[in-house]
Amino acid sequence: MLPSIRRLALLGLVAASSVVAKGAIGIKQAKVAVTSPNGLSDATYNLKEPTPLPTPIALSEGSTFKLSFSVIDTVTGEGIYPQQAHLLFEDPKGDDVTLPVTVKSNGKAQITINTAKPHPALLQSHGSFHLTLLLSSLDSLDPLSYPLGELSLPPSTLKPLPRKRHDLPPKQGDPAFQAQQEIFHTFKEDPKTVGWTLSIIGTVITLAPWTILLGLLGKLTPSLNFQTPPTSSYVFLLVLGALEALIFVYWLRLKLYHLLPAFLGLSVIATWTGIIALRELRARRLKAGGAP
The missing domain is CATH 2.60.40 (Immunoglobulin-like)
Structure with missing residues:
Protein backbone atom coordinates (compact mmCIF):
# COMPACT_ATOMS: atom_id res chain seq x y z
CA MET A 1 0.00 0.00 0.00
CA LEU A 2 2.80 2.41 0.94
CA PRO A 3 4.75 1.98 -2.35
CA SER A 4 1.61 2.70 -4.36
CA ILE A 5 1.00 5.89 -2.38
CA ARG A 6 4.58 7.01 -2.99
CA ARG A 7 4.19 6.25 -6.68
CA LEU A 8 1.01 8.34 -6.89
CA ALA A 9 2.68 11.21 -5.04
CA LEU A 10 5.66 11.07 -7.40
CA LEU A 11 3.38 11.14 -10.44
CA GLY A 12 1.52 14.10 -8.95
CA LEU A 13 4.76 16.02 -8.45
CA VAL A 14 5.84 15.31 -12.01
CA ALA A 15 2.48 16.44 -13.38
CA ALA A 16 2.53 19.59 -11.27
CA SER A 17 6.05 20.44 -12.37
CA SER A 18 5.08 19.96 -16.01
CA VAL A 19 2.15 22.34 -15.56
CA VAL A 20 4.11 24.97 -13.67
CA ALA A 21 7.17 24.84 -15.95
CA LYS A 22 7.05 27.56 -18.57
CA THR A 157 23.76 52.16 -51.85
CA LEU A 158 22.26 54.73 -49.49
CA LYS A 159 20.02 57.61 -50.49
CA PRO A 160 20.09 61.14 -49.06
CA LEU A 161 18.26 61.40 -45.79
CA PRO A 162 14.88 63.13 -46.08
CA ARG A 163 14.70 66.46 -44.35
CA LYS A 164 12.02 66.58 -41.73
CA ARG A 165 9.59 69.41 -41.29
CA HIS A 166 11.40 71.17 -38.46
CA ASP A 167 14.97 70.40 -39.48
CA LEU A 168 17.30 73.37 -39.67
CA PRO A 169 19.01 74.17 -42.99
CA PRO A 170 21.99 71.85 -43.51
CA LYS A 171 24.29 74.79 -44.20
CA GLN A 172 24.25 78.52 -43.91
CA GLY A 173 22.41 80.25 -46.72
CA ASP A 174 20.28 77.24 -47.65
CA PRO A 175 16.61 78.29 -47.33
CA ALA A 176 14.46 76.22 -45.04
CA PHE A 177 11.41 76.92 -47.23
CA GLN A 178 11.23 77.03 -50.99
CA ALA A 179 8.80 78.89 -53.20
CA GLN A 180 6.05 76.67 -54.50
CA GLN A 181 4.24 76.87 -57.79
CA GLU A 182 1.53 79.51 -57.79
CA ILE A 183 -2.00 78.18 -57.56
CA PHE A 184 -4.48 79.54 -60.09
CA HIS A 185 -8.21 79.18 -59.62
CA THR A 186 -10.82 79.83 -62.27
CA PHE A 187 -14.03 81.07 -60.71
CA LYS A 188 -17.40 80.23 -62.17
CA GLU A 189 -18.76 82.84 -64.52
CA ASP A 190 -21.62 84.99 -63.27
CA PRO A 191 -25.04 83.83 -64.50
CA LYS A 192 -26.46 85.81 -67.37
CA THR A 193 -29.40 88.07 -66.53
CA VAL A 194 -32.56 88.35 -68.62
CA GLY A 195 -33.04 91.59 -70.52
CA TRP A 196 -35.67 94.20 -69.64
CA THR A 197 -37.74 93.40 -72.70
CA LEU A 198 -38.16 89.73 -71.82
CA SER A 199 -38.85 90.63 -68.18
CA ILE A 200 -41.68 92.99 -69.14
CA ILE A 201 -43.18 90.44 -71.54
CA GLY A 202 -43.10 87.75 -68.84
CA THR A 203 -44.73 90.07 -66.31
CA VAL A 204 -47.54 90.93 -68.73
CA ILE A 205 -48.19 87.26 -69.51
CA THR A 206 -48.30 86.45 -65.79
CA LEU A 207 -50.72 89.27 -64.88
CA ALA A 208 -53.01 88.84 -67.91
CA PRO A 209 -55.29 86.19 -66.31
CA TRP A 210 -55.74 88.37 -63.22
CA THR A 211 -56.77 91.30 -65.42
CA ILE A 212 -59.40 89.16 -67.09
CA LEU A 213 -60.62 87.90 -63.71
CA LEU A 214 -61.00 91.43 -62.33
CA GLY A 215 -62.91 92.49 -65.44
CA LEU A 216 -65.36 89.61 -65.13
CA LEU A 217 -65.72 90.20 -61.39
CA GLY A 218 -66.81 93.79 -62.08
CA LYS A 219 -69.63 92.52 -64.28
CA LEU A 220 -70.76 89.89 -61.76
CA THR A 221 -70.75 92.15 -58.69
CA PRO A 222 -74.18 93.83 -59.30
CA SER A 223 -75.94 90.47 -59.55
CA LEU A 224 -74.36 89.02 -56.42
CA ASN A 225 -76.34 88.83 -53.18
CA PHE A 226 -73.91 88.99 -50.27
CA GLN A 227 -75.16 87.39 -47.07
CA THR A 228 -73.62 87.05 -43.66
CA PRO A 229 -72.30 83.48 -43.24
CA PRO A 230 -73.22 81.47 -40.15
CA THR A 231 -71.04 81.54 -37.06
CA SER A 232 -69.84 77.99 -37.74
CA SER A 233 -68.15 79.21 -40.93
CA TYR A 234 -66.09 81.74 -38.95
CA VAL A 235 -65.12 79.03 -36.49
CA PHE A 236 -64.06 76.77 -39.37
CA LEU A 237 -61.93 79.53 -40.91
CA LEU A 238 -60.42 80.27 -37.50
CA VAL A 239 -59.37 76.62 -37.08
CA LEU A 240 -57.85 76.60 -40.57
CA GLY A 241 -55.90 79.74 -39.67
CA ALA A 242 -54.65 78.01 -36.52
CA LEU A 243 -53.42 75.10 -38.64
CA GLU A 244 -51.52 77.46 -40.92
CA ALA A 245 -50.00 79.24 -37.92
CA LEU A 246 -48.95 75.91 -36.42
CA ILE A 247 -47.19 74.91 -39.64
CA PHE A 248 -45.41 78.27 -39.72
CA VAL A 249 -44.20 77.88 -36.13
CA TYR A 250 -43.05 74.34 -36.91
CA TRP A 251 -41.01 75.67 -39.83
CA LEU A 252 -39.36 78.19 -37.49
CA ARG A 253 -38.44 76.21 -34.39
CA LEU A 254 -40.56 73.13 -33.63
CA LYS A 255 -39.59 69.50 -34.03
CA LEU A 256 -41.73 66.93 -35.79
CA TYR A 257 -42.71 65.19 -32.55
CA HIS A 258 -43.85 68.58 -31.22
CA LEU A 259 -45.95 69.25 -34.32
CA LEU A 260 -47.81 65.97 -34.72
CA PRO A 261 -50.01 65.98 -31.55
CA ALA A 262 -51.22 69.56 -32.06
CA PHE A 263 -51.62 69.06 -35.81
CA LEU A 264 -53.73 65.92 -35.38
CA GLY A 265 -55.91 67.62 -32.75
CA LEU A 266 -56.53 70.71 -34.90
CA SER A 267 -57.20 68.50 -37.93
CA VAL A 268 -59.97 66.68 -36.06
CA ILE A 269 -61.46 70.01 -34.92
CA ALA A 270 -61.23 71.42 -38.45
CA THR A 271 -63.02 68.37 -39.86
CA TRP A 272 -65.81 68.62 -37.29
CA THR A 273 -66.31 72.39 -37.67
CA GLY A 274 -66.17 72.08 -41.46
CA ILE A 275 -68.95 69.49 -41.49
CA ILE A 276 -71.12 71.69 -39.26
CA ALA A 277 -70.46 74.78 -41.41
CA LEU A 278 -71.36 72.93 -44.61
CA ARG A 279 -74.57 71.62 -43.06
CA GLU A 280 -75.69 75.10 -42.03
CA LEU A 281 -74.85 76.55 -45.44
CA ARG A 282 -76.81 73.76 -47.13
CA ALA A 283 -79.77 74.37 -44.84
CA ARG A 284 -79.76 78.08 -45.76
CA ARG A 285 -79.56 77.27 -49.45
CA LEU A 286 -82.49 74.87 -49.26
CA LYS A 287 -84.50 77.38 -47.24
CA ALA A 288 -83.92 80.00 -49.92
CA GLY A 289 -85.24 77.61 -52.58
CA GLY A 290 -81.93 76.40 -53.91
CA ALA A 291 -81.24 72.96 -55.30
CA PRO A 292 -80.36 70.27 -52.75
Missing part, protein backbone atom coordinates in the same frame (compact mmCIF):
# COMPACT_ATOMS: atom_id res chain seq x y z
CA GLY A 23 9.00 27.26 -21.78
CA ALA A 24 10.80 29.95 -23.72
CA ILE A 25 11.62 30.59 -27.34
CA GLY A 26 15.16 29.76 -28.35
CA ILE A 27 17.18 29.21 -31.50
CA LYS A 28 19.65 26.63 -32.66
CA GLN A 29 21.91 26.15 -35.66
CA ALA A 30 22.10 29.91 -36.05
CA LYS A 31 24.49 31.02 -38.75
CA VAL A 32 25.43 34.25 -40.51
CA ALA A 33 26.83 33.94 -44.02
CA VAL A 34 28.39 36.89 -45.85
CA THR A 35 29.09 36.48 -49.55
CA SER A 36 30.65 38.92 -52.00
CA PRO A 37 30.79 38.98 -55.82
CA ASN A 38 34.53 38.22 -55.95
CA GLY A 39 34.49 35.80 -53.02
CA LEU A 40 37.29 37.61 -51.18
CA SER A 41 35.07 38.86 -48.37
CA ASP A 42 33.09 35.66 -47.83
CA ALA A 43 32.68 34.68 -44.20
CA THR A 44 30.54 32.40 -42.06
CA TYR A 45 29.77 32.91 -38.38
CA ASN A 46 28.12 30.32 -36.15
CA LEU A 47 26.01 31.89 -33.43
CA LYS A 48 24.93 30.58 -30.07
CA GLU A 49 22.57 32.70 -28.03
CA PRO A 50 23.37 34.95 -26.18
CA THR A 51 26.84 35.38 -27.76
CA PRO A 52 26.82 38.08 -30.49
CA LEU A 53 28.95 38.28 -33.62
CA PRO A 54 32.67 38.36 -32.87
CA THR A 55 33.33 41.41 -35.07
CA PRO A 56 31.22 44.06 -36.82
CA ILE A 57 30.27 43.20 -40.39
CA ALA A 58 30.79 45.80 -43.11
CA LEU A 59 29.08 44.88 -46.35
CA SER A 60 30.49 45.94 -49.70
CA GLU A 61 28.74 46.61 -52.99
CA GLY A 62 26.98 43.51 -54.28
CA SER A 63 27.56 41.51 -51.10
CA THR A 64 24.87 39.54 -49.30
CA PHE A 65 24.11 39.09 -45.60
CA LYS A 66 22.12 35.96 -44.72
CA LEU A 67 20.94 34.96 -41.26
CA SER A 68 19.49 31.46 -40.85
CA PHE A 69 18.41 29.57 -37.74
CA SER A 70 15.80 27.22 -36.29
CA VAL A 71 13.23 28.34 -33.73
CA ILE A 72 12.75 25.88 -30.86
CA ASP A 73 11.09 25.51 -27.50
CA THR A 74 13.90 25.55 -24.94
CA VAL A 75 12.06 23.04 -22.72
CA THR A 76 11.18 20.37 -25.29
CA GLY A 77 13.78 21.22 -27.93
CA GLU A 78 11.17 20.85 -30.67
CA GLY A 79 10.80 23.27 -33.55
CA ILE A 80 7.97 25.80 -33.21
CA TYR A 81 6.43 28.50 -35.35
CA PRO A 82 6.54 31.94 -33.68
CA GLN A 83 3.72 34.35 -34.34
CA GLN A 84 6.16 37.26 -34.62
CA ALA A 85 9.69 37.14 -36.03
CA HIS A 86 11.57 40.33 -36.85
CA LEU A 87 15.09 41.63 -37.21
CA LEU A 88 15.51 45.06 -35.64
CA PHE A 89 17.96 47.47 -37.26
CA GLU A 90 18.76 50.08 -34.62
CA ASP A 91 20.20 53.27 -36.09
CA PRO A 92 21.98 55.26 -33.36
CA LYS A 93 21.70 58.46 -35.41
CA GLY A 94 18.25 58.04 -36.91
CA ASP A 95 15.08 56.00 -37.00
CA ASP A 96 15.05 52.26 -36.38
CA VAL A 97 13.93 49.79 -39.04
CA THR A 98 12.19 46.47 -38.42
CA LEU A 99 12.12 43.80 -41.14
CA PRO A 100 10.16 40.53 -41.00
CA VAL A 101 11.96 37.19 -40.86
CA THR A 102 10.67 34.36 -43.05
CA VAL A 103 9.75 31.34 -40.89
CA LYS A 104 8.48 27.97 -42.09
CA SER A 105 6.03 25.77 -40.21
CA ASN A 106 8.86 23.55 -38.90
CA GLY A 107 10.67 26.54 -37.36
CA LYS A 108 13.30 27.03 -40.08
CA ALA A 109 13.88 30.77 -40.52
CA GLN A 110 16.07 33.06 -42.56
CA ILE A 111 16.45 36.65 -43.70
CA THR A 112 18.67 37.96 -46.48
CA ILE A 113 20.00 41.48 -47.05
CA ASN A 114 21.32 42.00 -50.57
CA THR A 115 23.17 45.28 -51.03
CA ALA A 116 22.43 45.16 -54.76
CA LYS A 117 18.70 45.38 -53.96
CA PRO A 118 18.37 46.39 -50.31
CA HIS A 119 15.04 46.90 -48.61
CA PRO A 120 13.70 50.43 -49.30
CA ALA A 121 13.47 51.12 -45.56
CA LEU A 122 17.25 50.70 -45.24
CA LEU A 123 18.16 53.08 -48.05
CA GLN A 124 17.28 56.34 -46.30
CA SER A 125 19.40 55.75 -43.21
CA HIS A 126 22.91 56.33 -41.92
CA GLY A 127 23.90 52.78 -42.92
CA SER A 128 25.22 51.62 -39.53
CA PHE A 129 22.96 49.38 -37.47
CA HIS A 130 22.89 47.31 -34.33
CA LEU A 131 21.02 44.07 -35.10
CA THR A 132 18.61 42.45 -32.65
CA LEU A 133 16.58 39.32 -33.36
CA LEU A 134 13.05 39.47 -31.92
CA LEU A 135 10.91 36.33 -31.61
CA SER A 136 7.63 36.04 -29.73
CA SER A 137 4.63 33.75 -29.46
CA LEU A 138 1.07 34.30 -28.35
CA ASP A 139 1.08 31.25 -26.08
CA SER A 140 2.91 30.70 -22.78
CA LEU A 141 6.43 30.80 -24.26
CA ASP A 142 8.70 33.63 -23.19
CA PRO A 143 9.87 35.86 -26.07
CA LEU A 144 13.45 36.09 -27.30
CA SER A 145 15.48 39.26 -27.78
CA TYR A 146 18.92 38.34 -29.11
CA PRO A 147 21.45 41.13 -29.86
CA LEU A 148 23.43 39.91 -32.86
CA GLY A 149 26.01 42.65 -33.35
CA GLU A 150 26.91 45.47 -35.71
CA LEU A 151 26.21 45.69 -39.44
CA SER A 152 26.99 48.49 -41.89
CA LEU A 153 25.87 49.00 -45.48
CA PRO A 154 28.05 50.46 -48.25
CA PRO A 155 27.53 54.25 -48.52
CA SER A 156 27.06 54.01 -52.28
